[in-house]
Amino acid sequence: MSDLGRPLGGDPSGVLDETVRVAVPIVLIASVFLLFAGHNAPGGGFIGGLVAGSAVFLRYISAGATAHGGVTRVPFEVLLGAGVLLSALTGVASLVAGDGFLEAWTFEEDLPVLGTVKFTATLPFDIGVYLVVLGLAVAVVASLGREADEDLAPVVEPDEVER
């Protein structure tokens, strides 16, 4: 597997690059769909976040960590922090509203034009989870991916000792 000794990305044929260019937006849309559908169908914040994260990985595999674009431009600390903050604040909001901490509440109303709208407080919570998982993926690419790409020195062959 000598291929592993070089940075990922930089597909000479360009096929992978083109595929990824088309696939990434679709995957991201799918991830958001899963996020919103999750309350009643399979999906949710965690799964949606993982799907979005795999879009980040796809882009990394095709173009390497230094290729910036879309969501990876946001520092992962911001994604992680915003996610935790949003989830925690959802809990605090329920507390302020008089329920217990993180007690979900539902809003269901017939609105003009939109028809029946149903909103559950678990949604912002789930969005927070989504952001954290996505942040994890960006963090992995930024640290493990980028740092490794930058100084991928030739690996010294087996003198490691396993105790």
Add this chain to the structure above:
Amino acid sequence: MTLLVVVHAVVALLAPAAARPLGRRVFLWTLLAPAATLVWLAGHLGTVLDGGAIEEAHEWVPGLQLELAFRLDTFGALMVLLVSGIGALVMAYSVEYFPDRPDLGRFAMYLCAFSGAMLGLVLADNLLLIFVFWELTSVTSYLLIGFDDTKESSRKAALQAILITGAGGLAMLGGLVLLGQASSSATWSLSEILADPPTEGAVVAWAVVLVLAGAFTKSAQVPFHMWLPGAMAAPTPVSAYLHSATMVKAGVYLIARMSPAFADVGLWRPLTAGVGVATMLWGAYRALRQYDLKLVLAFGTISQLGFLVALLGWGDSKLVFAGTAMLLAHALFKAALFMVVGVVDHQAHSRDLRRLSGLGRRLPLTAAVATLAALSMAGVPPLLGFVSKEAGFLGYLDASGTGSNWVLAGLVAGSVLTTAYTARFLWGAFAAKPQVEDPIGAEVPRPPAAFVVPAALLAALSLVGGLVTALADELVRPAAAALYEPAGEYHLHLWPGFTLPLLLSGVALAGGVLLFLARRPVAHLQSGLAVGGGADVAFHAGYAALIRGAAQVTRIVQPGSLSFYVSMVLITFAVVPGVVLVRHLEVPDGWVWAESPLQAVIAVLVLVGAIGTVLTRRRFAAVLALGTVGYGVALLFVVQGAPDLALTQFLIETVSLVLFLMVLRRLPDRFARRRTRSLRVAHLGLSLAVGAAVFGLALTSLAARTDRPIGEEMSEVAYPEGGGANAVNVILADIRAFDTLGEIVVITVAAIGTAALVRAGRPPRRQEDVGVEEERTGAALDPADEEVRT
């Protein structure tokens, strides 16, 4: 009262923003908080003086008896007056004390936060709430002592202070919990407990010892006193406010509150009297050896705190009265003296009494203020310090209980020393010393009037309180009565007549002056008697031993070998349930190997993947084989009708594969071959044991079901309560949302930690990072520099 604490918090939080336009006048902003408190106090003083207490309670954590319960009685009113009154003066003083510097907003924030915490402490009526504020004062004190965080000595002093007061605080928490459980109060209200104190039993006896441990560490009693001289590393306003007038009085405050109810319990009285007198003597003795004016005052404060503990701990109504008066007197004169030292330091840039000379002539107003306050400290008539000390002597003359005469003798001896160090302080700061080489004094500029006014105000109060004793009397009498119903009419007297207390005061003054005049032989004697640094050296030795011990334990349990860690985890897993399973293995009824042929096929796939993972020599192949196991399990989830789980598992497998790819690039192609045969056999045995344990555990837990699965109930409530048809999601985001919140926090910490670890292997970006680390490690092992200075 909750509102007052909130006001302090808000004002403190806004201080850094306010500092940007205001500069050093930010202290006028934070002054708003204590000023508001004083206005509030003035509004309620009438009610309180008429004998009523103002109470307020909000629910906080009812399950833990933690309640936001506040109570203002007359003693509390006196404490609030000290906390907010001196707080306001110290803030006004800080405007002049500090030069304009960018981090002043942070300092003002800490100072105001401390003020709020201390206010909460003296108002709190719930045992656990007292602890919360108690610790908050420790934390803010830590931040203030370590404010100059580029100085190693500041950081060290701050750490020492929080370790000692924190350890004492934990002991006190234990004592408070024991006390709360032994009491009949359902809400653990301090006032209820004091009204009907549990005094029987060994538990209460231990509880009071633990509470005293907290009070002694906080109030710098021997042998826990050594953090207080170190705390002088903080800017002088902090010394004047926290480390003389208020925070160090927290222990005294608690002793004052509790001694009327608990003085007869267990070791209370011997401990408070013994430790108090020992502290008074030792602190004053050490004050005589200091050359830094601030350290003279610091050891003097230790001594005076011992005096207060001895007075208030005895649990006698007359002594409680005297102690309350002394509490007031000490706060007034000691805060003033620290402010004076700050003025001297600010103008002369030195606090070394061996070099200051002739300052009295250069700074006459400052010297006059200092003299007034110092005379009050020494107990010279007609100042408040004298009046209070007289009351204390009288109290111990009349006190019942064994050993009261010994305590009195100790207090008189302590007063002799007090007079001596007071003289040393005044002489050291202001006297003209012709024999000094290279003196500081002739060119010292005069301070602006606003700089001296706060100290002058406090000194003037010391004078007025002594001259017009009726005024001080009106303040002290009701405050003391709130602690202990007096057995008769007690009053402060400026002129008690020719009585024994007056004689004792005379002895204290005369003896002290003699001791000061004989300072050369005394200094010789003291350096002859000196034996190392005592408590301070013991603290640092103990601290270093703790660090060394921790390092050794870490070396044993964390050898840094991944296979060691994994083996430990697996051995634990195989042994702990395994031992039980060997005897209690059960097979559920109606157990089948597979429900469908598809399951069997997937199972074989998983097994092949697992075996392949173990057999292959190449890392990449092992990762792929491991992926087969994961995808196989995901397929099983699909077959069983768990789409959420299956989806998650597929995604995790995919993501893990990418992760492996990233890491594998930096690892050798093949696994190392250095394993011995016996090790391989051991690993095989362990794997089989873990496998058998998992299998047995799964079987047994299926067979052991006694109730219907919780999953059914969760599915039932998912839509009506959580508003979602997907039960898994409702569980994650609603029913067990707290767990999920915890998990995303873990993910966040892990992600940031990974990023930091990956960067840690690379050369540091700035060279000084390494230097700071080394300096810190060395610092922990050094003995205190306090002895070096003397």
